[in-house]
Structure formats: C-alpha cells, structure tokens
Amino acid sequence: MSEATATTGTVVVRLPTVLRAQAEGQSTVQVAGTTVREVLASLVSDYPGLGTNILDESGDLRKFVNVYVDDEDIRFLDRLDTPVAADDEVAILPAVAGG
C-alpha cells in the first residue's frame, strides 16, 4: 500500500489498517486544513467511506476514535479545534479495549 508524503500546505493523515480500504488502500493521505476539524472534513470529503467511521451525525469525533497531532492526543489539546500546521501528521487510531 502506498504512503503519502506531505506537500506544501497539506497535512499527512495516517490511517489505521481497518480504514485503509475506504482510502484506496493507502496508509497515509494528504489533505488540506488548518485545524483537526478541517482536516477530518477534508478527509471525509475526499474519501466518503470514512465518514461514518470517524464522525457522528453532528460532525463530532466518535468516542471509539482517537486522534493525535504529531504524537499528542487532541483531547489534551484543543480537541477538534486543535490547530495543525503544514507537514504535521494527524493520526487516526481506534480505541481498542476489553477485560
């Protein structure tokens, strides 16, 4: 599967294996956006199949999805309003648990 590298003005989004089929098999994609919210909206616009897996009906992040910006959990930053800079890496990670 192919991996994207950032071009000027875009953000790299890393996808977990389970979502790659909805992104043409890519492990990383490049999208535009200056906040996590914009990045995810661009991602879903480019790859509509990802939409319901990541965002709920009101456009908020589903609770079983973690999002990191350059290795920092957005829950401890500004959540969906966390700013992202060009060449940042946004990682989408499933919340896996049990007991």
Added chain:
Amino acid sequence: MAQVLAETWRVYPEEACGLLLGPAGLGAAGTVGTFRPITNAAASSRIFQLDPMGFMKAERFADDNGLEVVGVMHSHTHTAAYPSATDIAEATKPLVPPSWHWLIVSLGWGFPEMRSFAVDPSRGHFGMNSATGIAEESLLLTD
C-alpha cells in the same frame, strides 16, 4: 509465545495487552503471527485499553515489515482464558476488525493458560457455528 508470557508476568497484577502481527489474509486455523506488547493505558487488573501511541507504533512496525495487525492479546489476571462480557462488547465495536484474533492469557489458576478466539459480529459476540456462541481457534506465534 515466550514474549506473550513474559509480558503477562512483567505487568502483573495489571492486565497485559498487545497486538498480533502477521501476513495479510491469515486464516482462522494454523495462523502465524508475532506479538507486539503495548502499554495498558487503563493500568488495571480488570480491564485493558491499548495505548493509542503504542498502537500507532505497532502499525508503523507492521507497515515497515510487510505485515498487518491481525489480532489483539490481553491477559486475565484472575479469571479464565475465555472472552468476558467486556471483551465481547469491545470486540464488536466499529473499527475493530471482525477478522481479528483474540488471544487471551489467564493467570487465574496459578499457571498460564493461553487460548485464542474468533469474533462473529453478526451474532454480536465471539461465535461461529458454535452452540455456545464462542469459536475457539488455533494460533501459532513465531516469537
């Protein structure tokens, strides 16, 4: 298998957890994989939560080595090596692939017991053609 047991004992009395990696398209029986331990973010003896950063590092390792995530391992510190109600609820969540293998290690009886299970999401629990709804499988770990 040695790594699985080592991690289980290393973090005891907390539940150990990690991801199983293997070639794409593994079948249910006789499957092959390697184990990548991941921090239990819950730091609990009753539940586990795969640390997201550890999950990402394991996926990067898989990508760099031509592998993919094929399952998850965790330990039960005081109950049997069998899916709990929590395991069943979590295994059928979105973004958890139904193809994943669920390897469970129990320390409940003083000696380690290791069993692996498959998920049938259409039945809402671990199950494939089983009267109990639980489908056990064979899983071979290479390290």
